[in-house]
Structure formats: structure tokens, C-alpha cells
Amino acid sequence: xxxxxxxxxxxxxEWELNFDTVGDPHQEIAxxxxxxxxxxxxxxxxxxxxxxxxxxxxxxxxYFQPGVLGIDINKRIxxxxxxxxxxxxxxGASERPTASYIYKKLTESLEQTASNLDALLDxxxxxxxxxxxxxxFVALLMANGWFIRPVPFLLTNSxxxxxxxxxxxxxxxxxxxxxxIAAFLILPTNWVATAxxxxxxxxxxxVIMIRKGLQHIDEPETK
Numbered sequence: 427x428x429x430x431x432x433x434x435x436x437x438x439x440e441w442e443l444n445f446d447t448v449g450d451p452h453q454e455i456a457x458x459x460x461x462x463x464x465x466x467x468x469x470x471x472x473x474x475x476x477x478x479x480x481x482x483x484x485x486x487x488x489y490f491q492p493g494v495l496g497i498d499i500n501k502r503i504x505x506x507x508x509x510x511x512x513x514x515x516x517x518g519a520s521e522r523p524t525a526s527y528i529y530k531k532l533t534e535s536l537e538q539t540a541s542n543l544d545a546l547l548d549x550x551x552x553x554x555x556x557x558x559x560x561x562x563f564v565a566l567l568m569a570n571g572w573f574i575r576p577v578p579f580l581l582t583n584s585x586x587x588x589x590x591x592x593x594x595x596x597x598x599x600x601x602x603x604x605x606x607i608a609a610f611l612i613l614p615t616n617w618v619a620t621a622x623x624x625x626x627x628x629x630x631x632x633v634i635m636i637r638k639g640l641q642h643i644d645e646p647e648t649k
Contacts (some may be wrong), residue, residue, distance in 0.1 A: 517640025
């Protein structure tokens with residue numbers, strides 16, 4: 427993880443992992459993997475949006491996109507995958523290979539005992555989900571911040587997991603829209619229309635900030 431060790435430990439606890447997690451904010455492990463030609467991860471250096479929402483976060487060199495690397499005792503690469511941040515996967519925020527798929531690929535590689543060839547980079551894995559449209563993503567971030575400011579779904583001291591907070595934010599969106607509809611029905615139309623326009627104008631720089639903060643790679647996958 428490109429997070430401090432305390433957040434790596436928090437991830438292990440929240441995700442109920444049965445193996446150690448290591449914080450790598452200076453990207454030393456990722457750097458070694460790159461130098462050895464095993465796996466090169468994409469790095470997003472635009473971290474102001476994320477860091478501004480949680481003072482515990484620290485990304486001195488940016489944060490790297492997810493990746494999976496499996497090697498055997500002889501340093502033969504059994505499996506490798508890296509997230510390519512695009513607009514379709516919300517800058518790398520979604521679309522991960524499923525655990526069962528990775529396990530299957532590792533098993534297949536281990537069974538090839540006569541082969542010394544490294545596994546190629548997997549560009550079409552079985553994914554656990556599809557990316558959300560950007561407007562929906564922004565709406566969820568705003569809902570998580572009670573429509574006052576965008577708040578990402580990071581590891582926090584909350585008793586709710588990130589997934590539970592996403593679902594909670596999704597429930598807030600129809601309520602928020604219903605309140606606007608009720609306002610149009612009850613209050614003078616010109617008042618509510620003016621407020622809606624003002625809110626929309628206020629949202630524009632926020633949307634631009636979020637869009638700039640998401641990493642997008644337009645080049646085709648080559649490594």
C-alpha cells in the first residue's frame with residue numbers, strides 16, 4: 427500500500443485479512459519491482475484532493491495504482507496485473523481481478539513445473555466490478571459529505587466499512603433529490619430555481635477538482 431503503516435494495519439483489520447500488510451508511502455517495494463522488471467505500477471502524483479480530506483494520509487511521492495504480482499521461490503513470475511487508470515474505471519478506483527480468478531491463474535502457473543517462462547501481464551482479467559459513470563461517482567462523493575463537500579470513501583475511524591459508506595451515500599441521493607422536488611412544490615419557483623442554479627455553479631469547480639485529481643492513461647497498455 428502507498429499509505430503509512432498505520433493505515434496498512436487499519437486495512438488489514440477492516441478487510442479481515444489473514445496476512446500481513448505493508449505500508450510503502452515512499453514506494454520502495456514498488457520501485458524494486460520496477461527495477462527488476464517484474465511489474466511497473468502507474469503512479470498518480472495529484473494527491474491534493476485525497477490528502478485534504480484526511481490529515482492522516484501521507485503520499486510523499488503520490489499513490490500507486492493497484493497491482494498484483496505472484497512469484498515463486500525461484501523468482502519466476504506466476505502472475506502479474508496492474509490497474510490502468512482510465513475514465514471507464516474512474517481513474518483506477520474500481521475494477522479489480524477477483525480473488526478466485528487470481529488463485530486459478532497462480533495454480534495454473536505452479537502446475538507448469540517444466541516452464542521457466544514468466545507470466546505475461548494480464549490485460550483482460552475477470553473483474554469484480556465495473557466502473558461507475560463519472561456523474562454517479564461525483565454524486566456519491568458529495569452524498570458522503572452531505573452534499574456540502576466531496577468526501578472519498580477512505581479508511582477512517584468509522585465503524586462502517588467503505589462499502590457500507592458507499593451504500594449509505596447512495597441512499598442519501600434520492601432523499602436529496604426529493605427535498606429539491608418538495609422545495610419546488612412548496613416554495614416560490616423562482617426562489618428554488620435561483621438556489622438550484624447557484625448550487626450548480628458552486629459545484630462546477632468541485633467537479634473540475636475531482637476530475638483533475640483522477641488519473642487517466644490514454645495510451646494503450648504495452649507493459
